[in-house]
Amino acid sequence: MLTYKNVRLIHALLSTTVLIVYLIYGHVQWLYVAMGLALLYLCTLLYGVFTVKAAFFLTLFNEGSPRDKLIALTFDDGPSQNTHQVMDILKQYNIKATFFLIGSKVKENQEVVQRLVAEGHQLGNHTYHHSKATGFYPVAKLTEELESTRSVVKQLTGLNMKLYRPPFGVTTPNLAKVVSQLRLNVIGWSVRSFDTTAQPAEGIIQRVLRQVKPGAVVLLHDDREKCAVLLETIIPHLLNQRYTFATVGELFEIEAYEND
Ligand SMILES: [Zn+2]
Numbered sequence: 331m332l333t334y335k336n337v338r339l340i341h342a343l344l345s346t347t348v349l350i351v352y353l354i355y356g357h358v359q360w361l362y363v364a365m366g367l368a369l370l371y372l373c374t375l376l377y378g379v380f381t382v383k384a385a386f387f388l389t390l391f392n393e394g395s396p397r398d399k400l401i402a403l404t405f406d407d408g409p410s411q412n413t414h415q416v417m418d419i420l421k422q423y424n425i426k427a428t429f430f431l432i433g434s435k436v437k438e439n440q441e442v443v444q445r446l447v448a449e450g451h452q453l454g455n456h457t458y459h460h461s462k463a464t465g466f467y468p469v470a471k472l473t474e475e476l477e478s479t480r481s482v483v484k485q486l487t488g489l490n491m492k493l494y495r496p497p498f499g500v501t502t503p504n505l506a507k508v509v510s511q512l513r514l515n516v517i518g519w520s521v522r523s524f525d526t527t528a529q530p531a532e533g534i535i536q537r538v539l540r541q542v543k544p545g546a547v548v549l550l551h552d553d554r555e556k557c558a559v560l561l562e563t564i565i566p567h568l569l570n571q572r573y574t575f576a577t578v579g580e581l582f583e584i585e586a587y588e589n590d
Contacts, residue, residue, distance in 0.1 A: 334378060334387045334503065341371045379465065382499030382518040388506040392518035394545035394581040399573050401542060402581045403427040403561075404519065405552035406456055406495060409439035409446070415558035417449055423565050426450045428578040428586075429552060430495040430517075433458035433479030440486055447487050452577040452586045454493030454517060455479045465500030472508045480512075490588040493517055493578060515584050519549035525560060526551055535563050542568060547578065 345367050352360035378386025385392065394400060405416060408429055420427055429446055431453060436443055446453060457464050457475040464475060476494065484490050494514040496505060501516075509516050521541040525534050538548060538560070550557055568575075579586035 332374075332378075332384065332386065334375075334506075337371070337374050337378075337386075341367060379500055379502055382496070382501065383520070385501075385518070387501045387503055388509060388516060390501070390516050390518040391547070391578070391582045391584065393520040393547060394576075396544040399544045399571075400576045400581050401544070401546045401548065401568065401573050402576050402578050403548050403550060404430065404454075404495070404517070404578060405550050405557070406430045406497075407432060407460065407554075408552040409435055409442035410553040411439065411442070412555055412557060413439070413442045413446070413552045415555075416552045416561065417445060417451070419558055419561045419565065420451070421449060423569065423575075425565065425575040426452070426577050426580075427575070428452040428454055428493065428517075430454040430456035430493070431479065431483060432456050432460045433475075433482050434460075435553075436479075436482045436486065443483065443486055447489065452493070452579055453483060453487070453489060453491055454495055454578070454586070455483075455491045455514070456495050457497055458482075460497050462498065464497045465502055465505065467504065469504050469507050472504055473512070476508065476512060476514070491586070492584075492588050493586050513588070515582075515586075517547070517578050519547045521546050521548040523548065523550050523560070525554055525557060531556055531559050531563075535560055538564055539567055542573070544573075545581070547581070 345364055348360055348364045378384050383392055409431055429451055455476055458478045480491050492515055495517045521538055523534050523538050
């Protein structure tokens with residue numbers, strides 16, 4: 331399996347072997363082989379950092395079991411006032427979803443978070459500031475990002491969140507350390523809507539419907555105005571195909587909150 335641990339081990343073994351061969355025979359081409367191996371290692375690390383589905387550095391929940399026709403709608407980058415429209419549509423179809431919250435937005439949208447909880451949706455952590463550099467923060471700063479969001483949501487709702495979604499899906503060895511220390515469940519996705527792009531709604535809807543299959547985790551953004559428009563088509567279509575909607579906790583049968 332392509333994981334950080336395996337790749338690091340294989341790279342160390344191959345590089346050591348090549349260097350020993352070079353030291354024995356002294357042929358310069360073995361140095362080129364060593365350089366090629368180093369480049370390949372670097373490319374593999376970059377692939378792991380930017381590919382959430384690879385689950386390269388840590389365990390991620392990207393897709394549920396296909397045995398039931400369950401799927402999870404997940405929403406990032408709220409809470410915002412647009413979240414109300416999203417909740418209105420979900421309520422209309424009696425669907426519970428999972429919302430990954432940005433801590434710095436909670437204070438101005440407290441009633442949104444309270445409504446999410448009251449209507450049975452699940453809450454997850456999406457860092458405090460949602461910086462593009464989050465994935466490359468040192469351990470202490472990353473811990474602070476996650477703890478401060480957890481704390482602000484706990485103060486408001488009493489819920490101690492265990493679900494975490496990394497911004498932009500970027501994962502690193504530092505993140506692996508932090509989620510292990512904080513005992514978080516890291517949630518990826520299997521269907522990326524690209525609803526933050528300027529693409530018209532129709533194209534986004536077709537992309538989502540084309541990719542959805544049993545066990546899918548769909549990534550959407552409730553801070554965008556078009557989110558409600560997308561749901562108005564996506565939800566009836568998937569219900570017609572006899573899908574059942576679940577929270578992330580239900581789909582993966584994992585705890586969403588710490589009992590303390
Ligand atoms: Zn985000």
